[in-house]
Amino acid sequence: MDTRPNSQTETPASPQGESGTHFDPRSFSVASIASSVARPYQPPESMPFDPTSMATKPKTPFALGVLLEEAGLINKEMIDDLIASGQESAQSLKRSLIQQGLVSEEDILDAIADDLGVERTSLRQVEVTPELLEQIAPAFAKKHRVFPISYNDEEIVIALNDPTNVGACDDLQMATGKRIVPKVVPEAELDRYIAKYYEGDEVGKIYDEFTKDTANPFVRGLGEYETIDLDHGVESVVRPEVRFVDLVFRQAVHEGASDIHIEPSRTGLKVRFRTDGVLAEIPQPPRKWQNAIISRLKVLSGMDLAEKRIPQDGRIKLTLPNKKLDLRVSCLPSIFGETIVMRILDQSDVLMGLEDVGFLPDSIRIFERLIRTPNGVILMTGPTGSGKTTTLNSALSVLNSPERKIITVEDPVEYQIQGINQIQANHEVGLDFGMALRTMLRMSPDVIMVGEIRDRETGDIAIRAALTGHLVFSTLHTNDAPSATIRLIEMGIKPFLVASSIQAVIAQRLIRRVCSRCKSPTSLAPDVIVQMGYDPKDYVGTTFYKGIGCDRCSDGYRGRTAIHEIFEMNPDLRKMVIQVQPTIKIKKAAIGFGMRTLRQDGWEKVLLGITSVEEVMRMTQMD
Numbered sequence: 001m002d003t004r005p006n007s008q009t010e011t012p013a014s015p016q017g018e019s020g021t022h023f024d025p026r027s028f029s030v031a032s033i034a035s036s037v038a039r040p041y042q043p044p045e046s047m048p049f050d051p052t053s054m055a056t057k058p059k060t061p062f063a064l065g066v067l068l069e070e071a072g073l074i075n076k077e078m079i080d081d082l083i084a085s086g087q088e089s090a091q092s093l094k095r096s097l098i099q100q101g102l103v104s105e106e107d108i109l110d111a112i113a114d115d116l117g118v119e120r121t122s123l124r125q126v127e128v129t130p131e132l133l134e135q136i137a138p139a140f141a142k143k144h145r146v147f148p149i150s151y152n153d154e155e156i157v158i159a160l161n162d163p164t165n166v167g168a169c170d171d172l173q174m175a176t177g178k179r180i181v182p183k184v185v186p187e188a189e190l191d192r193y194i195a196k197y198y199e200g201d202e203v204g205k206i207y208d209e210f211t212k213d214t215a216n217p218f219v220r221g222l223g224e225y226e227t228i229d230l231d232h233g234v235e236s237v238v239r240p241e242v243r244f245v246d247l248v249f250r251q252a253v254h255e256g257a258s259d260i261h262i263e264p265s266r267t268g269l270k271v272r273f274r275t276d277g278v279l280a281e282i283p284q285p286p287r288k289w290q291n292a293i294i295s296r297l298k299v300l301s302g303m304d305l306a307e308k309r310i311p312q313d314g315r316i317k318l319t320l321p322n323k324k325l326d327l328r329v330s331c332l333p334s335i336f337g338e339t340i341v342m343r344i345l346d347q348s349d350v351l352m353g354l355e356d357v358g359f360l361p362d363s364i365r366i367f368e369r370l371i372r373t374p375n376g377v378i379l380m381t382g383p384t385g386s387g388k389t390t391t392l393n394s395a396l397s398v399l400n401s402p403e404r405k406i407i408t409v410e411d412p413v414e415y416q417i418q419g420i421n422q423i424q425a426n427h428e429v430g431l432d433f434g435m436a437l438r439t440m441l442r443m444s445p446d447v448i449m450v451g452e453i454r455d456r457e458t459g460d461i462a463i464r465a466a467l468t469g470h471l472v473f474s475t476l477h478t479n480d481a482p483s484a485t486i487r488l489i490e491m492g493i494k495p496f497l498v499a500s501s502i503q504a505v506i507a508q509r510l511i512r513r514v515c516s517r518c519k520s521p522t523s524l525a526p527d528v529i530v531q532m533g534y535d536p537k538d539y540v541g542t543t544f545y546k547g548i549g550c551d552r553c554s555d556g557y558r559g560r561t562a563i564h565e566i567f568e569m570n571p572d573l574r575k576m577v578i579q580v581q582p583t584i585k586i587k588k589a590a591i592g593f594g595m596r597t598l599r600q601d602g603w604e605k606v607l608l609g610i611t612s613v614e615e616v617m618r619m620t621q622m623d
Contacts, residue, residue: 109161113184118163121183123147123193124555126159129268129284136172138198144168147185147193155179161187188518188549197283241292244285245300249318251282253325256559258344258385260327262297264290264337276512276560277385294338301329308338315412316342328412345414357391358508358562360604363596366566367506371395376503377466379453381478386508387562388475389414392449395473396420399447408449409436425451437461441470450474456492463493466501479622480598481507481567482587485577499569499577507565509598509619511611514545515553519609522546528613532603545609561610563601563619568593598622 113120126132126149135148135156146168149157156178160168169180248271252260257273264270268287272279285293298305301314316327328343359367370378378395380388393415396406400419411425411433421443423436433450434457440448441461452475453459466472478484484505488498521543526536547556567590576586591597596604602616 109184109186112163116163119183121149121159121185123149123159123185123189124280126150126193128193128197128281130286133197133283135176137175140172140175141194141198144171145190145194146172147190147197149183151178153178155181157181157183159183159185159190159193161185161190186549189555192549239292241285241289242296244289245293245296248282249327250320252344253318253320260342260344262294262340262342264294264334264339266336269293276557277510278512290337294340297329297340297342298331298338301327301331303329303331309333313412326414328414357387357394359564360601363564363566363601366568367395368398370504370566370568371399371471373471373503375466375469375471377462377472377474377501378503379484379505380473380475380508381481381484381505382475382508383477385510387510388508389451391506391508391562392473392475393417396447396449404446405444406447406449407440407443407445408451409433409440410449410451421445433458434461437465441465441468445470447471448473452476453488453491459488459491459493460497463488463497463501467497476505478507480583480587481505481565481595482590483583484567485586486580486583489577489580495578495580499574502569502577504569505567507567507598508562510560510562511602511605511615511619512557513559513561513610514612515547515550515556515558517552517558518547518550518556519545520548524613531617532606532613533599534603542607543609544606544613546612546614556612557615561605563598563605563616565596565598565601567595 109120112118132148132151135151136146136158141147144165144167145160145162146165147159149159151157156172156176158169158172158180160182161184163182163184169182173180248260252273255273255275257275258277259274261272261274261279262269263272268284269290270281270284272281295305297316298312298314300316303312303314310333312331314329314331316329318325318327326345328345329340330342331338331340333339380392382388389410396408396417400406400417402419405421406419407421407423409423409425411427413422413424416422423431423440425431425433425436433452433454437448437450437458438461448462448465448470450458450462450472453462462472462474476484476487478487482505485498485502488502489495522545524539524544529536529539547553547558549556552558570593573586573589573593576589587595587597597620599616599620602611602620603613605611606613606616
């Protein structure tokens with residue numbers, strides 16, 4: 001029997017919503033098909049992919065070595081030494097070259113791709129959907145180390161690290177009856193995506209179960225739980241949409257995400273995690289779950305389920321093993337439905353020490369001295385999501401003792417701290433920062449924390465509170481620390497009040513840490529060191545580090561730390577503020593008095609191997 005696909009008589013059903021029999025490649029077995037085929041497989045004329053067109057590919061270490069030598073990446077002596085040391089295949093030779101730092105993987109991939117006429121790409125741009133994952137069976141993807149990029153009725157574009165792997169392309173073409181278009185990606189990136197979507201990622205696994213579950217009538221309905229009669233017994237069944245939401249929470253915490261984004265679009269419901277400041281998609285749920293998922297989240301966060309026309313806010317409390325989390329939820333109507341963003345607040349962060357926040361040892365000494373001053377204003381500046389609140393709460397935790405009365409007013413209260421009086425601003429009843437501050441001053445506080453100075457009234461009250469003997473903490477949105485003084489003056493606060501009350505301004509940014517597992521030595525070009533503001537001659541022989549990517553990290557980074565710029569007032573700087581001199585002059589003077597800028601603080605963390613110079617430059621472009 002001829003099992004070959006015939007494009008004229010039998011076309012596989014499209015997985016994109018067409019009716020009819022759905023071809024499930026997960027049921028495909030290369031061995032079972034091969035055993036039933038009486039003659040070698042011949043691709044039909046409509047599928048012109050020809051594996052023999054890659055006959056010139058470097059399948060041996062010698063051929064790969066010659067290719068890299070022609071590209072000017074290595075010389076003949078290096079090839080001979082590595083082959084003599086037992087590198088019996090092209091892949092093992094490639095790994096040895098990379099591990100010894102002789103050639104980067106990017107250079108090798110570029111050379112092979114150019115030689116074979118294969119395009120290089122990145123999986124970060126791929127929109128991973130259940131339909132896309134169905135194009136390649138999990139067992140096949142893991143065995144042949146391939147991942148789908150896109151597909152249509154005629155072809156499947158796949159990612160692989162070894163473009164000489166003709167067997168994978170040939171077998172996949174035979175399985176699907178479609179033309180296979182290979183593209184090359186870095187090995188670590190490919191392995192990370194295969195592990196995430198095919199090898200035990202819980203969110204990825206549930207799609208198979210949900211596809212089967214939703215075919216059964218007992219999971220259809222409006223209730224959270226439904227029951228069925230199995231062998232004269234009653235069994236409770238959780239609706240798949242509910243399980244999906246619970247698993248999204250668990251997966252987000254597992255990946256260390258700071259935000260969960262639920263975004264309706266024309267094609268379905270996108271779910272994205274922000275991890276280490278970068279957004280990444282997880283597989284989309286079926287489109288028919290969209291309303292149920294959004295309703296579930298609105299119910300959990302205490303929102304009005306019937307209201308779909310105006311924005312709403314809410315909170316979700318999660319209790320996981322050894323961890324309690326708060327989710328700050330915002331819902332906003334969009335043209336395709338309600339979009340939801342959930343900010344994950346880890347209550348354990350409030351107990352972080354100053355060194356955990358990212359302060360260098362000398363910065364810790366300065367900051368601890370500042371927060372123990374009896375009065376004055378200490379400001380934290382930076383963009384939204386730069387960790388200002390976490391740093392301030394760490395400072396309040398240091399000061400928190402039975403001898404001190406600490407009152408905060410926040411909008412909203414993100415972290416609950418035992419022993420501190422925390423007030424939630426409520427604009428609907430007129431309880432804004434200004435009113436709360438005026439009331440707080442009658443409560444005999446020692447330390448006051450205002451969530452943000454947004455207007456002249458709040459700034460005036462905070463400054464007058466500092467001048468009357470209180471220590472005041474607050475935040476402000478400015479690009480650097482010295483700009484905070486001018487920002488307050490622009491609000492309408494008198495320059496002499498700003499100069500006399502401000503004790504210090506700390507600017508903060510979050511940067512990604514180099515992954516400790518795949519951290520490897522690297523070198524920096526002299527012009528890069530010059531861009532950082534230093535002389536390359538001073539760093540000859542210095543070892544720098546970067547992450548090469550592994551299954552534990554994202555693009556060589558895992559986790560984040562902070563960089564700081566501490567602007568501490570002194571008589572000369574106060575005089576410049578009173579004279580309302582330009583920010584650039586104030587900043588230059590502060591640097592002359594020993595202030596370390598954000599970029600300089602980042603450079604210190606580069607030298608310590610904590611982060612990379614690329615990450616510091618990305619976050620300190622204003623410097």
